[in-house]
Amino acid sequence: xxxxxxxxxxxxxxxxxxxxxxxxxxxxxxxxxxxxxxxxxxxxxxxxxxxxxxxxxxxxxxxxxxxxxxxxxxxxxxxxxxxxxxxxxxxxxxxxxxxxxxxxxxxxxxxxxxxxxxxxxxxxxxxxxxxxxxxxxxxxxxxxxxxxxxxxxxxxxxxxxxxxxxxxxxxxxxxxxxxxxxxxxxxxxxxxxxxxxxxxxxxxxxxxxxxxxxxxxxxxxxxxxxxxxxxxxxxxxxxxxxxxxxxxxxxxxxxxxxxxxxxxxxxxxxxxxxxxxxxxxxxxxxxxxxxxxxxxxxxxxxxxxxxxxxxxxxxxxxxxxxxxxxxxxxxxxxxxxxxxxxxxxxxxxxxxxxxxxxxxxxxxxxxxxxxxxxxxxxxxxxxxxxxxxxxxxxxxxxxxxxxxxxxxxxxxxxxxxxxxxxxxxxxxxxxxxxxxxxxxxxxxxxxx
Numbered sequence: 001x002x003x004x005x006x007x008x009x010x011x012x013x014x015x016x017x018x019x020x021x022x023x024x025x026x027x028x029x030x031x032x033x034x035x036x037x038x039x040x041x042x043x044x045x046x047x048x049x050x051x052x053x054x055x056x057x058x059x060x061x062x063x064x065x066x067x068x069x070x071x072x073x074x075x076x077x078x079x080x081x082x083x084x085x086x087x088x089x090x091x092x093x094x095x096x097x098x099x100x101x102x103x104x105x106x107x108x109x110x111x112x113x114x115x116x117x118x119x120x121x122x123x124x125x126x127x128x129x130x131x132x133x134x135x136x137x138x139x140x141x142x143x144x145x146x147x148x149x150x151x152x153x154x155x156x157x158x159x160x161x162x163x164x165x166x167x168x169x170x171x172x173x174x175x176x177x178x179x180x181x182x183x184x185x186x187x188x189x190x191x192x193x194x195x196x197x198x199x200x201x202x203x204x205x206x207x208x209x210x211x212x213x214x215x216x217x218x219x220x221x222x223x224x225x226x227x228x229x230x231x232x233x234x235x236x237x238x239x240x241x242x243x244x245x246x247x248x249x250x251x252x253x254x255x256x257x258x259x260x261x262x263x264x265x266x267x268x269x270x271x272x273x274x275x276x277x278x279x280x281x282x283x284x285x286x287x288x289x290x291x292x293x294x295x296x297x298x299x300x301x302x303x304x305x306x307x308x309x310x311x312x313x314x315x316x317x318x319x320x321x322x323x324x325x326x327x328x329x330x331x332x333x334x335x336x337x338x339x340x341x342x343x344x345x346x347x348x349x350x351x352x353x354x355x356x357x358x359x360x361x362x363x364x365x366x367x368x369x370x371x372x373x374x375x376x377x378x379x380x381x382x383x384x385x386x387x388x389x390x391x392x393x394x395x396x397x398x399x400x401x402x403x404x405x406x407x408x409x410x411x412x413x414x415x416x417x418x419x420x421x422x423x424x425x426x427x428x429x430x431x432x433x434x435x436x437x438x439x440x441x442x443x444x445x446x447x448x
Contacts, residue, residue, distance in 0.1 A: 095140055218231055
């Protein structure tokens with residue numbers, strides 16, 4: 001069933017949709033798939049809720065803050081009569097939790113379609129059923145049913161694309177809800193991934209971002225087993241593909257043969273996101289992370305030996321319930337030693353039905369103090385790291401044009417955002433830029 005066409009004089013107005021996406025890159029990619037289905041049905045995108053006939057919330061369950069935003073938005077829509085005729089849909093990781101799903105069903109009668117992470121590809125039929133019957137549709141699958149399919153998606157950038165390689169997670173870190181919302185780990189086949197990337201490259205893509213909750217465990221569920229290193233080697237062979245990135249690896253599964261590829265594959269970007277979560281062996285054990293600081297620093301030292309200019313980033317949780325001041329100081333010591341170029345830092349957020357949720361939380365004033373100390377340290381290191389890049393030249397894949405500032409924006413091989421003057425026609429090109437100044441998060445330069 002296609003979108004309705006509305007008429008205003010002689011002008012045909014198509015019905016519109018808006019998608020609010022929370023969380024990780026996998027959710028972003030899922031939203032790209034939803035956009036494709038909606039536009040194939042004749043709907044047009046909008047940034048304004050008032051203009052949209054269909055409103056979709058693609059949710060994240062990793063932290064309580066993301067959940068609160070969704071509940072707040074649903075409550076606001078529920079309390080306003082002008083939104084009663086909207087088709088409000090909610091999907092993503094929150095809907096994989098039966099407890100949260102039941103709360104949405106009981107409290108928010110204005111939500112018309114509820115579905116999960118494992119049937120994104122079935123959204124079109126769910127919407128058609130609702131349009132035909134007017135009934136509320138609830139369909140959440142516990143098992144991933146679409147791991148071997150290649151999807152059409154509406155990408156925000158024509159020249160780079162997300163590519164899913166694994167789904168789910170088997171690690172069961174004590175603080176993490178992902179294994180319960182994304183399910184057990186499965187891998188797509190090497191052949192399927194290579195075919196998708198070849199298709200994307202033919203469509204103009206120059207850079208791919210491989211996605212998975214734990215990309216380094218890729219291939220363990222395949223018969224015969226394959227490895228992430230093997231996949232990277234095959235992708236590096238694809239003609240006209242320029243850049244390969246990936247998110248997120250797990251230190252537990254990083255191997256020497258993978259690290260050695262940083263010295264062998266010309267398309268593998270010199271960037272490694274290496275989540276540490278804590279600098280304390282005791283806390284890492286409590287988190288069920290399956291590595292210690294010795295193993296972690298071996299990886300850091302090894303990859304720096306292979307690729308001395310590599311850019312390292314990380315994830316850190318502040319205030320895990322068993323973290324003491326001594327444990328936190330060890331985290332600060334690791335940050336000083338590794339000198340990350342960037343970090344995603346979070347205050348511990350208890351997730352329902354995870355082992356860590358049963359533990360007594362640390363006092364809020366202590367959490368805020370530790371978080372601020374870590375953030376100050378990270379910001380100073382980032383600034384010092386990037387001050388050393390002034391005068392250097394980098395190849396930058398131009399992603400967008402800033403209409404307000406009349407500047408181009410793109411990423412260098414190390415994943416750093418670079419802003420410089422140029423023409424809109426340069427979008428999609430890889431150009432050389434000399435860095436002239438920097439701040440903590442962005443570099444500014446001129447095209448040469």
